[in-house]
Amino acid sequence: MNFQQLRYVREAVRQGLNLTEVANRLFTSQPGVSKQIRELEDELGIEIFVRRGKRLVALTEPGKAVVKIVDRVLLEAENLKEVGREFKDEQAGTLVVATTHTQARYALPRMVPAFKKRFPKLRLVLQQGSPPHLAEMVIAGDADIAIATEALDHYPQLLALPGYSWHHSVVVPANHPLLKAGKLSLDELAKYPIITYDTAFTGRSHIDEAFTARGLATDIVLTAIDADVIKTYVELGLGVGIVASMAYEAKRDRNLRAIEASHLFRSSTTRVAIRRGTFLRGYTYAFIELFASQLTKNVIDKSMAGEADQYDL
DSSP states (O other): OOHHHHHHHHHHHHTTTOHHHHHHHTTSOHHHHHHHHHHHHHHHTSOSEEEETTEEEEEOHHHHHHHHHHHHHHHHHHHHHHHHHHHHOTTOEEEEEEEOHHIIIIIGGGTHHHHHHHOTTEEEEEEEOOHHHHHHHHHHTSOSEEEESSSGGGOTTEEEEEEEEEOEEEEEETTOGGGGSSSOOHHHHTTSOEEEEOTTSTTHHHHHHHHHHTTOOOOEEEEESOHHHHHHHHHTTSOEEEEEGGGOOTTTOTTEEEEEOTTTSOOEEEEEEEETTOOOOHHHHHHHHHHSTTOOHHHHHHHHTTOOOOOOO
């Protein structure tokens, strides 16, 4: 039994039992993957996978138990390497943060300069994607931290901690009639074409919930994952925009105006997620605390151990 065999088993599950994809991912050959998995099965005396011809089609019952153990073994092996790296040079390494455009563009710039100043030798990598994709990146070990508003707390493999709460704002051109309407209502807003986030991003579910609860039909003419794209099409007159409040910047968005909408839509919570059981480098703790000051090393460690008290922002 060796780590290579364990990696092949884990990757086979991650790639939906497609051995061609496993081979591509691990830079080897498909016959080599099949041979190594067979040798592990022979050593254990069980079949891990159900086969149809040469194809893997499902996990066997003992295979399901094996995969759970394989995940733990490989995670702990990586943890051992991280311990060595931490004590060899706590300042050096690579931190991969998987996040959405909104967080990368509007939330992270307020703390990344201070982080880089504190860890000048560190390589910081920002990867962007949809919240489910970000979660999968952390689970697979392709990212160290995920930051997003949606989805992260839906994965049992992840510890998703609340970072901060925020509200939506409505953005309109400078001469828009809604600016004269006084306190904005959902009924008034629903009279106009709406441009907002894609359904998987940035609190969109709270927007839909609010209109549905009022029984209002909406004309959503354009959706995007990027607040800058939303604002661009609002400027072009295609509709009114609903964006995260942080995404409106008066100095930059000179042709737009923001209207308070915290009373219309439920507040959203951006979360920071890490994989359960992972050894965290010192700079990972530092990044998280700079992003959300209440998420100290002590809070994270207690949460990882299941000791944290429940709290709301």
